[in-house]
Amino acid sequence: MPINMHVTVPGDRDAVAAIEAEFAGLESLRWTQVFPDTAVRAWDSDSRALVAPEYSVRRPRFGDEWTHVHAWRVDADRVAVHAHLDVLDREFEYYHRGDHYDAATRRVRSHFSASEWRRKRPYSIDYRTGAETRAAWGETGDTKLEYVGD
Numbered sequence: 775m776p777i778n779m780h781v782t783v784p785g786d787r788d789a790v791a792a793i794e795a796e797f798a799g800l801e802s803l804r805w806t807q808v809f810p811d812t813a814v815r816a817w818d819s820d821s822r823a824l825v826a827p828e829y830s831v832r833r834p835r836f837g838d839e840w841t842h843v844h845a846w847r848v849d850a851d852r853v854a855v856h857a858h859l860d861v862l863d864r865e866f867e868y869y870h871r872g873d874h875y876d877a878a879t880r881r882v883r884s885h886f887s888a889s890e891w892r893r894k895r896p897y898s899i900d901y902r903t904g905a906e907t908r909a910a911w912g913e914t915g916d917t918k919l920e921y922v923g924d
Contacts, residue, residue, distance in 0.1 A: 776901055777816060777846075778875050779855035779882065780912045783921040787852045792921050793845045796886055797831045805831050816846050816854065825914050827856075833881075838862050839874065841881045857882045857915070879915030890923030 783789040797805040809832055817825035827844035834840050839859040846854045857879045858872030883893055897918045901908065 775814065775816070775856055775858075775872065776875055776911055776914045777854045777856050778879055778899065779857060779917045779919060780897075780899065781853040781855055781919045781921075783844075783851055783853070785851075785921075785924065787921065787924065789849075789851055789921075793853055793855070794829055797843070802885075805833050807831055808828070809834070814844055814856070816844075816856070818846075823856060832860065834912050839877075841878055842872065843878075848899060854880070875911060876913035878916035879917050883917060883919070886919060887923070891923060892920045892922050894918035894920070 781789060781793060785794040796802070807830065813826075814830070815826055817823075818825045825846065827846050829845040830843065832840050832842045838861055842858055842860050844856045848854055856872075857875065859874040859878050861873045883895075886893075895917055897916045899914070899916045900915075
């Protein structure tokens with residue numbers, strides 16, 4: 775599972791709160807935290823443990839390929855984000871699996887306000903994984919977002 779978006783929120787605003795704000799409010803009624811979530815975890819090299827995300831949200835739609843976003847706090851100014859599309863697959867827990875990372879990051883980038891967020895693309899993230907894993911993931915849509923609003 776690639777952490778395919780690095781988000782920076784300099785200043786007094788909390789980074790996780792800035793991410794949550796993008797998926798809340800009248801402009802974001804299609805995004806929800808209601809549906810059950812898989813036990814997704816990311817490796818925290820400092821604590822040497824798998825940790826749950828601080829925030830997860832989905833954009834349901836009829837059919838397949840719902841955009842699904844998970845966010846982990848790195849520190850007060852930074853958030854690590856994993857974005858994927860939920861693909862129906864009865865072989866997996868909760869009958870779906872994450873896939874199409876590049877398409878998911880495109881959807882998330884387009885949702886974030888261009889006037890408040892600076893995007894850096896192309897951007898390259900070192901995943902420290904083998905070539906076989908990277909090939910299985912396909913395009914990851916590596917993105918860096920920086921909050922410039924307020």
